[in-house]
Amino acid sequence: MAGYFAIALVLATLVSGLIWLLDIYVLAPKRQQKLSAVQSASNDVPTALSDELLKEPQWVETAKSIFPVIALITIFRSFMYEPFQIPSGSMMPTLLVGDFILVEKFSYDVKDPVWRKTLYSNAKPQRGDVAVFKYPKQPTIDYIKRVIGLPGDRVIYRNKQLFIQPACTQELKSDCPALESIALSLKNEGEFYQQQYPQRRYTEQLGTVAHDILQTPARREYTELFYKQNGTAIDEFVVPDGHYFVLGDNRDNSGDGRFWGFVPEDNMVGKAVFIWMSFEFNTDENSWIPGWIPTGVRFDRLGSIH
Incomplete structure (x- = not known):
């Protein structure tokens, strides 16, 4: 719905x-x-x-x-396109609070606007896409995360390192892909903070898609809260058919698939493709300016989303 x-x-x-x-x-x-x-x-x-x-x-x-x-x-x-505003920092540094984005609805299956039944089957979400979807536990709420696991993939998130074993398709039965760690390249540290903790900014390589993520070394992984899937380790996820596994780019500050599971294909809304406006907001609690009033425009952020 x-x-x-x-x-x-x-x-x-x-x-x-x-x-x-x-x-x-x-x-x-x-x-x-x-x-x-x-x-x-x-x-x-x-x-x-x-x-x-x-x-x-x-x-x-x-x-x-x-x-x-x-x-x-x-x-x-x-x-065609639907505008969204980024409300949280779960996709930093790719998307910041105050970014206004356009989501391309026809990137995936075209659905009717009320019952969300597929009217036209188009392309499927790809690994690395920044996707908007209906939150599986409350479908009236829209979430935005990055697609990490495709149907049939085995995904492990262990000690802040991502591992993916792509699905073994019918064509690859004789030579199935192995589990591989996703390459990370450190860019800087201390540009962003989570509470009082400095974060490290890495470039992560998901196949042909290179994008930046944030890690908070001082914050532990709450594996006891991870989604529990039968037959897998606590930090391991095997993506069911017709579903996708998603993560936030701000890895230690994101309520994503690690905690609630998988996104059904029918819940997919579209692919985030463009930042058309970006506002700065006052974060000083002692300031007389209310936090919802923009204090500046980040023109340097306008453009395509990767």
């Missing part, structure tokens, strides 16, 4: 469109009939009276004026 805003937008489009059709086929002909009856009774009908008889009710006029706009917004938002 879609979120409340998507449902409200579709309902507004349907209601205003139905009112427009009602006016074309029912109300407008009745107004014309009234005018014709008056003209039959009198050869000299004042222009003001004629205009009054043909005038649309206010609610019809409003519906007809907003329908084209709402319909275009609904189509654009449902099937």
Whole structure:
């Protein structure tokens, strides 16, 4: 099921469109009939009276004026691009709080905006994609994470190191891929902090996709809270068919698949592709400026998402 805003937008489009059709086929002909009856009774009908008889009710006029706009917004938002705001730091340094992004809906299967049934089968999520999806435990909430494991993959996250064994496909039965550690290259330390702890910034290489992640060396892994899957180690995840395994780029500050499991393919919304605006916000608790008021624009962040 879609979120409340998507449902409200579709309902507004349907209601205003139905009112427009009602006016074309029912109300407008009745107004014309009234005018014709008056003209039959009198050869000299004042222009003001004629205009009054043909005038649309206010609610019809409003519906007809907003329908084209709402319909275009609904189509654009449902099937092409949808804007999102980043609310947390779980995807730092790729995405920061205050980033406004565009999510490409047609990157994956195209779904209807209310029941989210597939209308057109397109491409599947790929390893390394920054994807928006419906949170499996509460589908009215949208989450954004990076796709790490594809259906059939074996994923291990141990001692802050990621290991992946790609699924053994029918074509590779004789030579299945081995478990491999994902290459990390240290960029800097101390640029970001988690509470009082300095974080290390690495470049992680997921196949052909290179992206930056953050680790907090002083923070332990809460493996006792990890999602428990039958037949695997506590830090091991085997992705079921039709599902994906996702992680936040801020590895020690992200409630992701390690803690709640896998994302069904039907929950996928789209691929995050572009930062179109990025605001800075005041973080000083002693400041007179409320935290929700932007204090600056980070123009250097605008552009494609990797």
